[in-house]
Amino acid sequence: MSRWRPDARERLQRAALELFTEQGFAATTVPEITARAGLTTRTFFRHFADKREVLFAGDEFPQMAARLLADAPASMDPMTVLVESLRAVSETLFDGRRAELRQLRAIVQSDDGLRERDLRKRAALREAVRDGFVRRGLAPLTAAMLADTGVTVLTVALDEWLERDDERTLFEIAVDALESLRAALAVGG
């Protein structure tokens, strides 16, 4: 038996999620969270940079994106890499977690500061994808456009998937979104 219960970080995340759900993000103070988790305020800020970060902790997305782009065969063309990565991310990190993601999303959408943080996380993902494409030899401008497009496709599809009771898979919606962009780009301009 150690001096402290071992899972401080996870306890803080759980307590925060509960309290944010019960009384809202703004109405919940950090001392309330730490009280429920059996810790002190100072300890909260040792685990999370700020009050928002407790909802977003983890680098899974950029890390997985980097790995997928690095591991794809060198001969694979960029669009195929993108689509296959979308498939892998959708199936690994999203499928089967719709209820949980909806709860998280409801909290995030309820607060401006949390929406901002969400945007920042997506920007980090973009960076990772862009770097991955650059490492695959794409021109920086093309890599940037493709990375942004990929993250946008995922975002738009995720909105659709969580907002409505669409029966399609997240990945299927993403493919549709990509297809509609391709069609729009092909005409005019």
Next chain:
Amino acid sequence: MSRWRPDARERLQRAALELFTEQGFAATTVPEITARAGLTTRTFFRHFADKREVLFAGDEFPQMAARLLADAPASMDPMTVLVESLRAVSETLFDGRRAELRQLRAIVQSDDGLRERDLRKRAALREAVRDGFVRRGLAPLTAAMLADTGVTVLTVALDEWLERDDERTLFEIAVDALESLRAALAVGG
């Protein structure tokens, strides 16, 4: 002669910009800004929602985007509308302000919180463009994808335009970015 000098908001913006440039965003307190502007702290927060907002005040971008999309001929295809809007925005709001925008950008890039706020402003622009396309009769998914693509093109081009000493116009870079995306999308997937 009125009781107060009339341009409180502008004075606050100027003082803030000066102080952020001189000593950095984080090291500048709101009381310092208001002291230089000859006002009180409370007044600062009557004009700006928070300390970051003083650098981003104004809705020019979403407003102009909404107007451009609403005023374009109904017969014009979406891509052409997008490109022409990019041209108008580039020439009206960016051309000739490169030095000023570089100063602003340097401040924004120096602080995580300011980068977040920047992302939020771009998200607001996306919303406006998406709504504009929906009003023009596009399917929501297509409108969302096109709006995101437009804002992305502008962002990527702006990065290039401000970062390097590219001799091309912002609009020219934007067109190149769009073209490179079109090319990448046309192959594979």
Next chain:
DNA sequence: GTCAATGATGACACGGCATGTCATCATCTA
């Protein structure tokens, strides 16, 4: 010409966020 309404600002209090610093103490290591 008087007076009430308006609206921007000042003055003050206050809760909460975030950080710096030092002490405490179980565990690990030599």
Next chain:
DNA sequence: TAGATGATGACATGCCGTGTCATCATTGAC
């Protein structure tokens, strides 16, 4: 057994952002 390590507690502090009431020039009604 003793010292190093590392997570946590305890305490102080500065700044952000907001609520509230007072002040006072301007405006407009009569």
